[in-house]
Amino acid sequence: MANVSVMTPGHAHWGEFIARLSESRTCLQTTEQARALLEEWAEVDVEQSLRALRDLGGYCDCEIVNGVGGSHWDPALWVDP
Numbered sequence: 001m002a003n004v005s006v007m008t009p010g011h012a013h014w015g016e017f018i019a020r021l022s023e024s025r026t027c028l029q030t031t032e033q034a035r036a037l038l039e040e041w042a043e044v045d046v047e048q049s050l051r052a053l054r055d056l057g058g059y060c061d062c063e064i065v066n067g068v069g070g071s072h073w074d075p076a077l078w079v080d081p
């Protein structure tokens, strides 16, 4: 079975996903960086995951890390273009 899991809190790779997304330090006010990461996991349904993350308040990369991930992201370290 391929493309069956949805990347939301609780997913086996959630911590890794948030950690890697937070490394980018740049939010383009899109979810393109999140999408690029999600595409690396063959079993993850990218579109469904992005929809689920939006439902949780993750409308862009930094909101996914900060709002949905509840990480220790420091907004001062991020750059808004």
Ligand SMILES: [Zn+2]
Pocket: 027, 028, 029, 030, 060, 061, 062, 063
């Ligand atoms: Zn953002």
